[in-house]
Amino acid sequence: MEMKTGFTSLVLEMFKKCAGRSGCEVCREHMEEDCLFFPEMYRLHDLAQETGTPLTEMDLASLVDLCTLCGLCPCQDIRMLVLKAKAARAEEKKPPLSARLLSDARQAGQWGTAFSAVLHPLNRLKPVTAMAKKILDIHPERSLPAFPEESFFVWAKKRGLTAPVKNPSRDSSKVAYFAGCSAGYLFPAVAKSAVDLLEQNKIQVFVPSQHCCSMPLIMEGNQQAAKKRILANLETLGACMQDGYDIVCSCPTCGYFFKKLLKETAYYSEAFQHRANAGNNKMQVPTGSRDKKFTTVPMGIYKNFLKDNGYFSGIDPLQRIDLSLNVQDLGEYLLARHKTGQISISLKEPGRPLAYFAPCHQREQNIGHPYVEMIQSLPGTDIIPVGGEMLCCGMGGHLGFKTGFHDHSLAIGGPLFDRLAAASNRTLITDCLSCRMQLQHVFSRQVFHPLELLIAV
Numbered sequence: 001m002e003m004k005t006g007f008t009s010l011v012l013e014m015f016k017k018c019a020g021r022s023g024c025e026v027c028r029e030h031m032e033e034d035c036l037f038f039p040e041m042y043r044l045h046d047l048a049q050e051t052g053t054p055l056t057e058m059d060l061a062s063l064v065d066l067c068t069l070c071g072l073c074p075c076q077d078i079r080m081l082v083l084k085a086k087a088a089r090a091e092e093k094k095p096p097l098s099a100r101l102l103s104d105a106r107q108a109g110q111w112g113t114a115f116s117a118v119l120h121p122l123n124r125l126k127p128v129t130a131m132a133k134k135i136l137d138i139h140p141e142r143s144l145p146a147f148p149e150e151s152f153f154v155w156a157k158k159r160g161l162t163a164p165v166k167n168p169s170r171d172s173s174k175v176a177y178f179a180g181c182s183a184g185y186l187f188p189a190v191a192k193s194a195v196d197l198l199e200q201n202k203i204q205v206f207v208p209s210q211h212c213c214s215m216p217l218i219m220e221g222n223q224q225a226a227k228k229r230i231l232a233n234l235e236t237l238g239a240c241m242q243d244g245y246d247i248v249c250s251c252p253t254c255g256y257f258f259k260k261l262l263k264e265t266a267y268y269s270e271a272f273q274h275r276a277n278a279g280n281n282k283m284q285v286p287t288g289s290r291d292k293k294f295t296t297v298p299m300g301i302y303k304n305f306l307k308d309n310g311y312f313s314g315i316d317p318l319q320r321i322d323l324s325l326n327v328q329d330l331g332e333y334l335l336a337r338h339k340t341g342q343i344s345i346s347l348k349e350p351g352r353p354l355a356y357f358a359p360c361h362q363r364e365q366n367i368g369h370p371y372v373e374m375i376q377s378l379p380g381t382d383i384i385p386v387g388g389e390m391l392c393c394g395m396g397g398h399l400g401f402k403t404g405f406h407d408h409s410l411a412i413g414g415p416l417f418d419r420l421a422a423a424s425n426r427t428l429i430t431d432c433l434s435c436r437m438q439l440q441h442v443f444s445r446q447v448f449h450p451l452e453l454l455i456a457v
Contacts, residue, residue: 068396090221109185
């Protein structure tokens with residue numbers, strides 16, 4: 001299986017870590033029913049061992065394309081290798097224009113909302129939509145995204161929310177709200193609901209300048225564009241932290257990226273070890289998922305494999321860590337204040353039966369299910385969680401739209417769809433707007449973000 005390119009060497013390193021006598025092998029069973037990437041990796045490995053036939057670069061490229069970065073796998077080493085492999089592949093073979101257009105969520109959103117008056121009537125013409133899908137490599141069964149006439153960011157500017165909070169009241173909190181591209185450009189009602197709920201509870205809202213978190217870009221291997229957006233967000237949100245804002249985001253993918261993925265391996269950097277006063281021969285290493293506890297290990301043993309050499313290692317590790325520790329999911333933020341009586345909320349329709357799906361990127365933040373907990377605390381409510389710790393809808397952001405991934409996305413989501421079908425008499429809610437699009441596609445019914453159903457009282 002020896003190959004020479006940077007891409008193939010990275011993928012073969014995954015094989016070395018995961019399969020065979022020297023590999024971990026944990027995910028052979030752990031991810032067997034919940035993922036397409038690992039079963040295919042083990043299938044390819046076993047096939048190569050049995051036949052003695054080298055794997056082709058096409059085999060490996062198809063394998064890497066199966067990873068949606070859901071975050072469910074237990075090993076950060078593999079996630080970093082997948083990201084590096086995607087970037088190496090993009091350098092060796094430039095992604096098609098369709099992939100580059102679909103993955104630039106911010107630019108697509110800005111164009112889509114700016115020209116929505118033209119796009120809406122065109123969307124009703126089947127020959128036009130068929131041509132657009134072909135150009136963008138969108139599967140024929142997928143609906144083209146419907147852009148609103150006004151993005152959330154334009155609305156926020158009209159409301160004066162894009163200017164920093166002046167003279168904040170001593171009795172109120174202030175938040176910097178990172179809405180994300182999906183709520184910003186496709187589902188502005190979600191972001192508006194977030195602002196309304198916060199303001200009605202006397203929490204002052206600032207919507208800072210923000211770029212795409214970069215998840216769609218790194219999915220296509222566009223490391224250069226991703227880094228520019230990450231650096232811009234780090235600068236803006238870092239300034240918000242210095243000015244005393246609580247940073248909140250309503251998108252689980254943005255939250256997962258800032259809180260988990262971006263900071264992976266940053267604690268192993270020299271800069272952090274210096275700040276932690278680890279000493280010349282020791283390292284401070286986080287234990288547990290919330291980075292609240294650290295243990296001391298001997299540097300001589302661990303320094304060779306505990307390194308800040310991941311996908312984001314070229315970005316200041318202290319900035320990455322500080323942002324990850326200061327970003328909160330909006331549900332997490334609201335629940336903490338609801339428990340202490342700082343905010344009051346209710347459901348718009350208390351008697352409506354609800355079924356809630358916790359998306360992968362929400363679960364991987366290890367914050368529980370804050371919206372479910374809030375809603376369950378309200379009188380007269382009926383909500384049940386549906387899904388499981390490993391179930392995924394399969395959408396993978398923009399990947400589910402792509403012709404080559406559409407069927408894969410439905411296959412990943414199959415077990416979840418079966419469970420949700422049993423809750424057909426309930427309104428489906430989820431805090432991931434990518435999951436929302438997938439579930440609306442599968443069930444042809446409305447799906448809501450919990451924020452859209454909550455009001456202040």
